[in-house]
Amino acid sequence: MAVYVLAFFAYIAEWVFGSRSKVARTAAALKPRSAPAEGAEGAAVPGQGAKAGEGGGTAVLERPKVVTRSAAGRRGDLPDGPGAAAGDEQGDLYGRVAVSLTVLAFLFHAAGVLTRSLSVQRAPWGNMYEFSTAFSMVAVAGYLGFLLAKKKVRWIGLPLVTTVLLDLGLAVTVLYTESDQLVPALHSYWLWIHVSLAIICGALFYLGFVSTILYLFRDAYEVKLMRGGSPGSFAVSVMERLPSANSLDKFAYRINAAVFPFWTFTIVAGAIWAGDAWGRYWGWDPKEVWSFITWVAYACYLHARATAGWKGRKAATLALLAFACFLFNYYGVNFMFGGKHSYAGV
Structure with a gap:
């Protein structure tokens, strides 16, 4: 420690x-540009183009561009x-x-x-x-x-x-x-298979969880820039040190999608072990129930990612809910409920 x-x-x-110096240059580059003609009698209203032959200048209002980490890294403006x-x-x-x-x-x-x-x-x-x-x-x-x-x-x-x-x-x-x-029921080679897979899946789900959290912050930051907002210097300093929201979202999705089959096998392995140790494959034990709830939550997230209209922040919310189910399965079930898994205690 x-x-x-x-x-x-x-x-x-x-x-x-x-x-820090690169962040400052990027913050300046993210500001919307305007070019009104001096002495113009009128300026074009956003959404209304100036007609040919009319007098006066026009203001060029451009939608602020978000310099994402992936694009900027290729140009050499910002680190990834x-x-x-x-x-x-x-x-x-x-x-x-x-x-x-x-x-x-x-x-x-x-x-x-x-x-x-x-x-x-x-x-x-x-x-x-x-x-x-x-x-x-x-x-x-x-x-x-x-x-x-x-x-x-x-x-x-x-x-x-x-x-x-x-x-x-x-x-x-x-x-x-x-x-x-350990108690006699745990003296089995399934302890190495079932529990080790649960640990690996949980650790990788955690990395996906962190990426999802950072994605939500970075996405809100990019949306604010696109709408012409001006984040504070601290927000710029922190957010521009992260990859783009799109990169964070893809990173989280790829981890969760890759780990999901292993989490499925973790539940199956636990059922097989339960059949050997307790004589039944499924008994609605609290740990079994919440493992299945976690599986359903991640399945909903992956399905949402494959469904139009459920990408981005909506799908990210499902990912956070799924990891919350995993945490409750680990901490909440052990402290709040009894059952066949209560021998693990603390």
Whole structure:
């Protein structure tokens, strides 16, 4: 956690010092241009063109263009995320330090999960404490995997590390459980398959959730610019460090669409394990019910994305609702309901 804290401050430094001069130029470029003729007796009213032969000048009112991150990056005006511009040496330095610290923290994190497993000679996700530490570890691994694949996703580093710190803090203070053996029902190879898939799916769903949240903010910012609004300097400084709304939306959709089949198999694997352990494949246990509700919510989101009229903010709202179902399935069900899964406790 201490190394994650150092990475957290490095990411903040990257956002504070990176791309500031380029952001200022972009903010100026986003202002609507007007060219009224001096001494003109009248100006064209928006929506009414000036007739040929009439006296007076005309005002050229153009719809303000949103300089998206993807287009600007090709022109060399803006980086694709904080500290990604070639000339933004200071911001990029902090960014590389932040990523290096994240890698170091991840190694310590993975070592902690491994030693927990060695101490009990089983999979290290038998209770909420172990699940939380493994969950955040996989989320960081997914982020670093995208970086290794040369994907420009450093913009997700700050919210990711913030959430990991909150998750680990909750795990070691509220959810901590001493190393112990599991009940006989959990002594099965399905523990490695079913629970590990649930952890991986949840961690990747989380990355899609962060991208969806940032998409809503960036989309509102771009809409305001298109309508001729003038966001404050702080909004410009923050929003222009993110990719375009379209890029964020696509990133979230691709993650959710790729993970959904694995979440489906997670539920199927749990049903098969339940048949072996309890003699029935489905018993409407609260954990089973909310896993299915989460599946339905993500299915609705993917269906909405494939249906005309349900793209953008409407579909993003469904994605947030789906991830909220996942979180409730993890925290709410364990604390508020009993059932066959209550042995996991905290």
